[in-house]
Amino acid sequence: MPVDDDVIFHEDWERRAFAVTQLAQVAAGFNTDAFRYGIEREDPDLYLRIPYFDKWIRNGERMLVEGGVIGPTAVTRRIAGDSTGDAEDPPRRTTDATPPQARGARRQVDTEPQFAAGDTVRVRSDHVPIGHTRLPGFVAGRVGVVDFVNDGWIYPDTHAHGQGEAPVWVYAVRFVSTELWPDDPGPGHAVYVDLFEPYLEQS
């Protein structure tokens, strides 16, 4: 564990990558879920070995291209010192996951919560997302107990793809380590995971 690596930014470019990427996301007109989905589409090998803020700025470029702010080769050409315009490489918006009209991500949900505190639930093992999801793989198929209902929220699985806010209930679900890792649970601990209602089924 790199416990001594406890700075926010190591070098000045990281500071600028943070700010430029945030501003690029705004310029591209994408919501937070679409931003996270962009990072998730990083090449898996690069994801594990390049610096955190390198993943950010590469996603900043991805957002600008997919948002139709710049052409697909604009940054590569700029780095190469090629000053030709975008005529051969026109910007074109390819996905439409715009920011919410209302502030924040917490929303009214029209239906009653399907589960209550104390209910035993199973995380679906057959959840197939369009692309983005906030279902952590290590709880898929596992049984836990609802600790508390954690309000209604925009559903990231649709919102990241421009398919609507579709707000649903979120539950803080408690899993014990013997359920998560039955073969090697360690001395015992509990993991609480915030899960969207479509990820869960009655157990």
Place this chain on the structure above:
Amino acid sequence: MSHDHDHDHDHDRHHHPRPTDPAIRVEAIASLLIEAGLIDEARIDAVIERYETDIGPLNGAKVVARAWVDPDYRQRLLSDGTAAIAELGFGGAQGEKMVVVENTDQVHNLVVCTLCSCYPWPVLGLPPSWYKSPEYRARAVREPRAVLREFGTELADDVEVRVWDSSAEIRYLVLPQRPAGIEDLPEQELAAHVGRDAMIGVRMAGSDQIGANS
């Protein structure tokens, strides 16, 4: 078949060319956006200042110190973290709903984001590098006691460890135990004993790098 790989590491490197220097990419993108009139240098500087200077773990430390001296505030903080934190003027992006979890003699809480790097910005600022590392993200849920030991935090065997995975938009703050021996300090001085790592849950209050920020 012969495998004569005396230079396995070099061999691997040939298959994984180093990508473009990220500093060059940052400036290429910045220049394109500036030329398009979409951003300017002042806005870049303003974003950096807002998140590196204006917010940070001192905000969370003030919340914890208040909870240590004021039992009514502590109760409000544990029942509605968002509202109690807003009483001290803190809130905003990545803190839309705050849940505060309390460490006791029986329970020790630890916060992680296994899916990315979610973190309660309004009370702690931006996360330290280790919090965003694949190692912490994987091991905090798998073997939290081993992770805590690497931070120098030893727990008694009968303490229940609770790990909170920030997998949705709710953000978690640990209310650490008040260290012995500083009971008589006023609230403002108590805040100086509350470091960032104690509010993530990897260290005890009074034992971490006070004011660790950047």
